[in-house]
Amino acid sequence: MPTFRHGKNTVALLNQFDFTNYFNSATSSNEVELPETTTFGSSTRSYITGIKEGSVGLEGLFSGGALEIDTFFNTAISSDSNIVSTIGPEGAVVGRRAVLLNANETSYEITGGIGDLVAISAELQASGTTGGLDRGVLLAAQATISSAAAISSVDNGASSSNGGVAHLHVTTNSRDGVCTIKIQHSADNSTFADLVTFTNTTASTTTSQRVEVAAGTTVNRYLRANVTTFGGSTGSLIITVGFARR
Amino acid sequence: MAQYRALVGIDYPPNKRVEAGEVVSDLPGSSIKWLLESNIIESTDAKSKIKQDEPLKERLSKIDLSDGLTTEEEEVILATAKEIEEEKK
Numbered sequence: 001m002p003t004f005r006h007g008k009n010t011v012a013l014l015n016q017f018d019f020t021n022y023f024n025s026a027t028s029s030n031e032v033e034l035p036e037t038t039t040f041g042s043s044t045r046s047y048i049t050g051i052k053e054g055s056v057g058l059e060g061l062f063s064g065g066a067l068e069i070d071t072f073f074n075t076a077i078s079s080d081s082n083i084v085s086t087i088g089p090e091g092a093v094v095g096r097r098a099v100l101l102n103a104n105e106t107s108y109e110i111t112g113g114i115g116d117l118v119a120i121s122a123e124l125q126a127s128g129t130t131g132g133l134d135r136g137v138l139l140a141a142q143a144t145i146s147s148a149a150a151i152s153s154v155d156n157g158a159s160s161s162n163g164g165v166a167h168l169h170v171t172t173n174s175r176d177g178v179c180t181i182k183i184q185h186s187a188d189n190s191t192f193a194d195l196v197t198f199t200n201t202t203a204s205t206t207t208s209q210r211v212e213v214a215a216g217t218t219v220n221r222y223l224r225a226n227v228t229t230f231g232g233s234t235g236s237l238i239i240t241v242g243f244a245r246r
Numbered sequence: 247m248a249q250y251r252a253l254v255g256i257d258y259p260p261n262k263r264v265e266a267g268e269v270v271s272d273l274p275g276s277s278i279k280w281l282l283e284s285n286i287i288e289s290t291d292a293k294s295k296i297k298q299d300e301p302l303k304e305r306l307s308k309i310d311l312s313d314g315l316t317t318e319e320e321e322v323i324l325a326t327a328k329e330i331e332e333e334k335k
Contacts, residue, residue, distance in 0.1 A: 150257070187277075187280035187284070190276070191259070191273065191274055191277035193255070193286040194254045194255040194256070195254075218284050218285075220280065226257070228263075
C-alpha cells in the first residue's frame with residue numbers, strides 16, 4: 001500500500017530561518033536537458049542525457065517585520081551567497097523525505113489585491129556540483145535539544161558508495177555554550193562513526209551549514225544526527241538536519 | 247587483544263567514544279569487520295613495520311612507542327633483551 005501524505009505538514013527552512021509558517025505552497029522540480037542525436041537514416045528519434053538542473057518554487061503570505069520573509073527574500077535576491085535550503089514535503093519527522101539544495105534566489109514577487117491577503121512567491125535555483133536537487137531524509141526535524149544526545153537513527157536499507165550532502169539549520173538558540181552537531185553512520189545500528197562534523201554552533205547563535213561528503217565515500221546503512229558537545233549551563237536549541245545520499 | 251586505531255571518531259556500546267587517532271582494544275567484535283571495510287579503523291598490528299626476517303635489533307628500532315605496544319612489539323622487546331643478555335655471556 002502506498003503511504004500518502006497531506007501537504008499541510010510541509011516544512012521549509014532557508015538558512016537559519018524556519019519559514020514553514022509563512023508558506024502555503026512548495027514545489028520542487030528536477031529537470032534534465034535531452035539533446036537530440038537523431039540523424040539521417042533514423043526512423044525514430046534518439047536523445048542523450050544532458051545537463052541537470054533543479055529549482056524550488058515557494059508561495060506564501062507576506063510579512064514585513066525584521067528577520068521575516070520579506071526582508072529575507074529582498075536581501076537574498078541581490079546576494080552572491082547561496083541559500084542553504086531544506087524542504088520537507090512529508091513533514092517534520094525523522095526519516096521522512098526532504099529536498100536539499102544550495103540555492104540562488106532568481107525571483108521574488110509580492111501580490112496585493114483587494115479582498116485578499118498580501119501574497120508572496122519566490123523561485124530558488126539549485127546551484128552546485130550535482131546541478132539539481134538532492135533528495136534525502138531528515139535526521140533531526142525541528143528538534144529541541146536540551147542535552148548532548150543522539151537522535152534516532154534512520155535505516156536506508158543498504159549502504160551507498162558515492163558520498164552525499166548534509167544540511168544543518170539551527171533556527172533557535174538560547175544555549176549559553178558551544179554545541180557540536182555531527183552526522184554519524186553505521187552498518188549495524190550499534191557502533192556509529194562520524195561522517196560529518198558541522199562547525200561548532202556558538203552560544204546563542206542561529207546558523208546554517210551545508211557540507212558535501214566527497215564522491216566515492218561509503219555511507220553506511222544507518223544514519224543519525226548526534227549532539228556530541230553541549231556546552232554552557234542553560235538554554236536549548238532547535239535544529240533540523242538533513243542528509244542526501246548520492 | 248587486538249588493537250585498532252580510529253581514523254574518525256566512533257561511538258560504541260556501552261556509551262563509549264574514541265576520537266580519531268586514538269588506539270582502542272575494546273571495540274565490539276561484531277563491528278570490527280565493517281569498520282575495517284569502511285576505513286574507519288585500521289589494525290595497529292597490520293600497520294607494524296616490523297618484518298619477521300629482520301635482525302631483532304632492527305625490528306626493535308622500528309617500534310613506535312607513541313601509540314602503545316602491540317603483542318608483537320612486546321615479543322620483539324623481550325626477545326631482544328634476551329639476545330643482549332646472551333651476548334654478554
